[in-house]
Amino acid sequence: MSAVDKAVPRRDARSISEIVNDERFRSIFYQIIVAVAVIWTAQYLITNTAENLQARGMSTGFEFLSSTAGFSIAWSIIDYEAGDTYFHVYLVGIANTLIVSFFAIIATTLLGFVVGVMRLSSNFVVAQIASAYVEVMRNVPLLLHILFWFTLSSALPSPKQSLGWLDSFFLNNRGLYVPAPVPGDGFDIVIIMVLIGIAVAYGVTVWATKRQMATGQRFPAFWTGVGLVVGLPLLAFFALGAPLTFDYPALKGFNFQGGADVPRAFCALLFALVLYHTVFMAEAVRAGILSVSHGQTEASYSLGLKPSWTLRLVVIPQAMRAVVPPMISNWMNVVKNSSLAIAIGYPDLVAVFMQTSLNQSGHAIEIVAMVMLFYMTVSLTISAALNYYNKLVQIKER
Known part of the structure; x- marks a missing residue:
C-alpha cells in the first residue's frame, strides 16, 4: 500500500449521519411512514367495522343492489316501477x-x-x-x-x-x-346530423381562429356554426318526412x-x-x-x-x-x-x-x-x- 493510500482513508460507504441528513432519503422515508400509517389505519377501521356489524347481525357487501326495492318513486326521467332493484x-x-x-x-x-x-x-x-x-x-x-x-x-x-x-x-x-316529443322512424339520423354539425362547426371555429391570427381577417364562424348545427339537422328532418310528433x-x-x-x-x-x-x-x-x-x-x-x-x-x-x-x-x-x-x-x-x-x-x-x-x-x-x-x-x- 502506498503512502498516499495510507494518508487518505477509503470511504466505500457513507456514514449514518450523512444518510440521515440526506434530503432525498428523509423525503422517501417519511412518505413510507405516512403510507404505512394510512394503510394500517384503513385496515383497522375496515376490520373493526366489519366485526362490529357482524356482532350485531348486520350483513355487509353490495349483494343488496340486486334485491327488490319495495317502494315507488314519484317522478323520474328514466323508467322505474316498484319492484325494481x-x-x-x-x-x-x-x-x-x-x-x-x-x-x-x-x-x-x-x-x-x-x-x-x-x-x-x-x-x-x-x-x-x-x-x-x-x-x-x-x-x-x-x-x-x-x-x-x-x-x-x-x-x-x-x-x-x-x-x-x-x-x-x-x-x-x-x-x-x-x-312530450315522440320520435318516429329515421329520427336517429337527425340526431347523427346534429353531432356531425357540432363537429364541423368546431372545426370551422378552430380554422377561423388560426386564419384570423395569421392574416387578421375575420370569418363569421359563429353564424356558420349555427347554420351547421341547425341547418343540417333541419334538412335531414324535412327530407325524412318530419319523423317527430308531439303528445x-x-x-x-x-x-x-x-x-x-x-x-x-x-x-x-x-x-x-x-x-x-x-x-x-x-x-x-x-x-x-x-x-x-x-x-x-x-x-x-x-x-x-x-x-x-x-x-x-x-x-x-x-x-x-x-x-x-x-x-x-x-x-x-x-x-x-x-x-x-x-x-x-x-x-x-x-x-x-x-x-x-x-x-x-x-x-x-x-x-x-x-x-x-x-x-x-x-x-x-x-x-x-x-x-x-x-x-x-x-x-x-x-
Missing part, C-alpha cells in the same frame, strides 16, 4: 340529480354573465338593480331559497285554472305540463293527461339553485372583467370596434382567465347543493337512495359510500374539463 333506484337518483344540475348550470352561467356585466353598466339604475339582486340573494341560505320557492309554488292555481301558453304549456300547483297535455277530469309533467319540486329546486348560484357567477364575471386593463378597451375603441364587439372580442376572452377558476367551484357547488332537494321531496339521489333505500336495506356504509363516490366523480369531471379549458385560455409565454 336497488341498483335501478341508484340510477334513477343519479338521473334525477344530473338533470336538475345540468339545467341549473346552464342557466346559472348565462344569467351570471348577464348580471355580472350589468353590475359594471354605466347606467345607474341597471347597475343598482344588479347590485341589489346580488346582495339579497347571496345573503340568504340556499335551503331557505328552496323552501321559499316551493311554498310559493303552492299558491299557483289548481289544474282547472292553470296558467296556459299556446294551449300547449300549462303551469299549476302540481307542476309544469309540456308537450300534448290535455285536461281530463281533475288533472292533465298526456305530454310530459315536471313536478313543482323540480321547478322550485331549479329556480332556487339558479337564483342563488347566479350571484357567485356574476361576481366572478365582474372580477374577471375588472382584471382586464382599461387600456385594452381604449385600444379597441381606437381601432373602431363597437362597445358590444369590444366586450365580446376583447374583454370577455381575456376575462375568462380569471373567471374560470371560481366558475369551477360554482358548477361543483350547484351539483352538490342539489342534495338539499330532500327538504321539499324531490326524488334526487340522496332522497331515494341514501334515505329510502338505506332505511329499507340497512346497508348504510355501502349506500353512503356509493353516494359519496357519485358526487366525487361528478366534481372531479367538472374540475378536469374546466381546468383543461383554463389551460387553453391562459397566456402562453414565448
Whole structure:
C-alpha cells in the first residue's frame, strides 16, 4: 500500500449521519411512514367495522343492489316501477340529480354573465338593480331559497285554472305540463346530423381562429356554426318526412293527461339553485372583467370596434382567465347543493337512495359510500374539463 493510500482513508460507504441528513432519503422515508400509517389505519377501521356489524347481525357487501326495492318513486326521467332493484333506484337518483344540475348550470352561467356585466353598466339604475339582486340573494341560505320557492309554488292555481301558453304549456300547483316529443322512424339520423354539425362547426371555429391570427381577417364562424348545427339537422328532418310528433297535455277530469309533467319540486329546486348560484357567477364575471386593463378597451375603441364587439372580442376572452377558476367551484357547488332537494321531496339521489333505500336495506356504509363516490366523480369531471379549458385560455409565454 502506498503512502498516499495510507494518508487518505477509503470511504466505500457513507456514514449514518450523512444518510440521515440526506434530503432525498428523509423525503422517501417519511412518505413510507405516512403510507404505512394510512394503510394500517384503513385496515383497522375496515376490520373493526366489519366485526362490529357482524356482532350485531348486520350483513355487509353490495349483494343488496340486486334485491327488490319495495317502494315507488314519484317522478323520474328514466323508467322505474316498484319492484325494481336497488341498483335501478341508484340510477334513477343519479338521473334525477344530473338533470336538475345540468339545467341549473346552464342557466346559472348565462344569467351570471348577464348580471355580472350589468353590475359594471354605466347606467345607474341597471347597475343598482344588479347590485341589489346580488346582495339579497347571496345573503340568504340556499335551503331557505328552496323552501321559499316551493311554498310559493303552492299558491299557483289548481289544474282547472292553470296558467296556459299556446294551449300547449300549462303551469299549476302540481307542476309544469309540456308537450312530450315522440320520435318516429329515421329520427336517429337527425340526431347523427346534429353531432356531425357540432363537429364541423368546431372545426370551422378552430380554422377561423388560426386564419384570423395569421392574416387578421375575420370569418363569421359563429353564424356558420349555427347554420351547421341547425341547418343540417333541419334538412335531414324535412327530407325524412318530419319523423317527430308531439303528445300534448290535455285536461281530463281533475288533472292533465298526456305530454310530459315536471313536478313543482323540480321547478322550485331549479329556480332556487339558479337564483342563488347566479350571484357567485356574476361576481366572478365582474372580477374577471375588472382584471382586464382599461387600456385594452381604449385600444379597441381606437381601432373602431363597437362597445358590444369590444366586450365580446376583447374583454370577455381575456376575462375568462380569471373567471374560470371560481366558475369551477360554482358548477361543483350547484351539483352538490342539489342534495338539499330532500327538504321539499324531490326524488334526487340522496332522497331515494341514501334515505329510502338505506332505511329499507340497512346497508348504510355501502349506500353512503356509493353516494359519496357519485358526487366525487361528478366534481372531479367538472374540475378536469374546466381546468383543461383554463389551460387553453391562459397566456402562453414565448
